[in-house]
Amino acid sequence: xxxxxxxxxxxxxxLLGNLITRDLKIKYRRSVLGLLWSLLNxxxxxxxxxxxxxxxxxxxxxENYPLYVILGQTLFSFFSEATNGALESVVGSSALMxxxxxxxxxxxxxxxxxxxxxxxxxxxxxxxVLMFKPIAASFTMFLIVIPLGxxxxxxxxxxxxxxxxxxxxxDIKHLYSVLILAWMYLTPVxxxxxxxxxxxxxxxxxKFNPLTWYITYFRDLFLYGTIPxxxxxLICIAYSFxxxxxxxxxxxxxxxxxxxxx
Amino acid sequence: xxxxxxxIVDNVTMRFRINxxxxxxxxxxxxxxxxxxxxxxxxxxxxxxxxxxxKGEVFGIIGLNGSxxxxxxxxxxxxYKPTKGTSTAFGTISPLIELGAGFEDELTARENxxxxxxxxxxSKNFMLGVLDEIVDFSELHEFLDxxxxxxxxxxxxxxxxxxxxxxxxxxxxxxxxxxxxxxxxQEKSEKRITELFDGETTVIIVSHTLRxxxxxxxxxxxxxxxxxxMCGPTTEVCKAYKTQN
Ligand SMILES: Nc1ncnc2c1ncn2[C@@H]1O[C@H](COP(=O)(O)OP(=O)(O)O)[C@@H](O)[C@H]1O
Ligand SMILES: [Mg+2]
Numbered sequence: 001x002x003x004x005x006x007x008x009x010x011x012x013x014x015l016l017g018n019l020i021t022r023d024l025k026i027k028y029r030r031s032v033l034g035l036l037w038s039l040l041n042x043x044x045x046x047x048x049x050x051x052x053x054x055x056x057x058x059x060x061x062x063e064n065y066p067l068y069v070i071l072g073q074t075l076f077s078f079f080s081e082a083t084n085g086a087l088e089s090v091v092g093s094s095a096l097m098x099x100x101x102x103x104x105x106x107x108x109x110x111x112x113x114x115x116x117x118x119x120x121x122x123x124x125x126x127x128x129v130l131m132f133k134p135i136a137a138s139f140t141m142f143l144i145v146i147p148l149g150x151x152x153x154x155x156x157x158x159x160x161x162x163x164x165x166x167x168x169x170x171d172i173k174h175l176y177s178v179l180i181l182a183w184m185y186l187t188p189v190x191x192x193x194x195x196x197x198x199x200x201x202x203x204x205x206x207k208f209n210p211l212t213w214y215i216t217y218f219r220d221l222f223l224y225g226t227i228p229x230x231x232x233x234l235i236c237i238a239y240s241f242x243x244x245x246x247x248x249x250x251x252x253x254x255x256x257x258x259x260x261x262x
Numbered sequence: 263x264x265x266x267x268x269x270i271v272d273n274v275t276m277r278f279r280i281n282x283x284x285x286x287x288x289x290x291x292x293x294x295x296x297x298x299x300x301x302x303x304x305x306x307x308x309x310x311x312x313x314x315x316x317k318g319e320v321f322g323i324i325g326l327n328g329s330x331x332x333x334x335x336x337x338x339x340x341x342y343k344p345t346k347g348t349s350t351a352f353g354t355i356s357p358l359i360e361l362g363a364g365f366e367d368e369l370t371a372r373e374n375x376x377x378x379x380x381x382x383x384x385s386k387n388f389m390l391g392v393l394d395e396i397v398d399f400s401e402l403h404e405f406l407d408x409x410x411x412x413x414x415x416x417x418x419x420x421x422x423x424x425x426x427x428x429x430x431x432x433x434x435x436x437x438x439x440x441x442x443x444x445x446x447x448q449e450k451s452e453k454r455i456t457e458l459f460d461g462e463t464t465v466i467i468v469s470h471t472l473r474x475x476x477x478x479x480x481x482x483x484x485x486x487x488x489x490x491x492m493c494g495p496t497t498e499v500c501k502a503y504k505t506q507n
Contacts, residue, residue, distance in 0.1 A: 022377060025373070169286060
């Protein structure tokens with residue numbers, strides 16, 4: 001059975017690539033500055049943060065605070081963009097899905113991968129910024145593929161679930177826009193983990209929040225040149241594959257039903 | 263059941279919820295739970311349908327609007343999973359169900375050809391090989407690099423048709439689409455379809471116009487409210503259909 005899965009995936013891999021190219025073309029063709037903007041955005045933000053925080057005292061509590069924020073924000077916007085895209089993907093392709101057989105998981109998967117490519121562009125910009133910073137480049141930087149890959153797997157799984165929910169309940173979209181906002185505040189994107197660690201409920205949520213783990217993992221490697229320990233790595237892996245398997249399971253269960261709802 | 267059947271529909275029943283009773287928000291879902299009215303009425307869009315179609319046959323489906331013709335095609339294509347029974351198809355299915363279903367307005371005709379080809383499951387190299395043929399047939403030479411949002415519906419239909427029929431698919435599914443475009447293109451597309459009738463491609467046609475079915479098909483299924491009324495040679499079924507409608 002696994003073998004036939006892999007065979008059909010091979011067959012539709014080209015479609016997946018084409019759909020991603022389609023989205024990239026549309027995004028970057030619409031605005032001439034599109035690609036440039038993707039690169040420029042983190043750089044400008046960086047300059048702004050640098051300027052603001054050099055004026056504030058006490059912000060130096062976090063080493064390299066501007067970069068700390070940029071990294072957190074870049075990773076979180078990926079998650080937000082990708083999951084929103086996945087949420088709408090199935091409903092958005094319903095016209096096509098009702099006319100021709102295409103494996104349905106292609107659509108949420110495509111949206112997440114598309115956002116991931118945008119994330120890679122932004123990371124490129126961050127690397128450019130880094131060259132102007134007094135940060136010793138460390139070999140641990142190469143290890144960022146680990147948290148990036150794990151975050152990607154987690155996001156795909158979560159995206160599958162959202163796509164299914166939205167195909168049944170159209171008001172999920174509004175709920176999710178609130179949830180993602182709350183989720184951002186409960187993730188150490190702009191604040192250091194240490195300030196919530198001792199608050200009772202919030203601290204616990206932040207600590208169990210998978211995104212906290214991925215983002216911290218990433219910053220440790222990228223910013224501070226340290227390698228997270230084995231336990232941390234295993235927890236990240238567990239979150240990723242747990243969510244991926246759950247998502248796949250939910251999607252497979254629902255896909256014969258939601259087609260009737262579209 | 264003989265060995266050269268390419269499509270085997272075995273006792274298929276397709277049950278739908280009645281459309282206006284669908285719950286599509288959490289709010290409504292919760293209200294229904296509170297009111298304990300979460301039961302749905304449903305109906306059978308197809309009921310105990312069995313057909314075997316042989317390789318190279320041109321098979322027609324007739325019936326009034328809402329009799330389940332499109333639903334049956336969707337079950338055969340694998341888009342719907344039947345509530346009961348099974349449907350098996352041996353070979354790649356190329357649908358002509360509403361032409362140009364995966365077109366993207368912002369992209370050019372050329373880009374859309376490759377995108378649409380991949381939706382139908384064809385590789386890039388394959389599409390490169392047939393690009394000229396598609397452009398020739400659709401007569402869109404000058405417009406190849408124009409975004410498709412500037413196309414008329416006739417131009418879209420021509421392009422969609424050209425892509426779907428550029429190769430001889432093993433199974434071709436045609437749902438009321440032979441009546442698009444201008445008169446000249448209708449003739450051209452019907453000629454193209456007849457070219458496929460050389461015994462290699464199996465064709466299933468749904469059409470409003472009985473004349474088209476009579477001209478093209480070898481065997482016909484007549485559906486009424488999801489049930490088979492009659493299935494057999496074209497002339498017999500069409501004659502019976504005409505006397506009743
Ligand atoms: N996804 C669906 N959910 C509920 N009812 C449906 C769905 N698709 C089709 N129907 C209903 O099933 C019946 C048969 O539809 P269809 O197969 O499109 O008929 P035809 O193609 O013969 O005109 C119609 O009453 C239609 O409203
Ligand atoms: Mg129909």
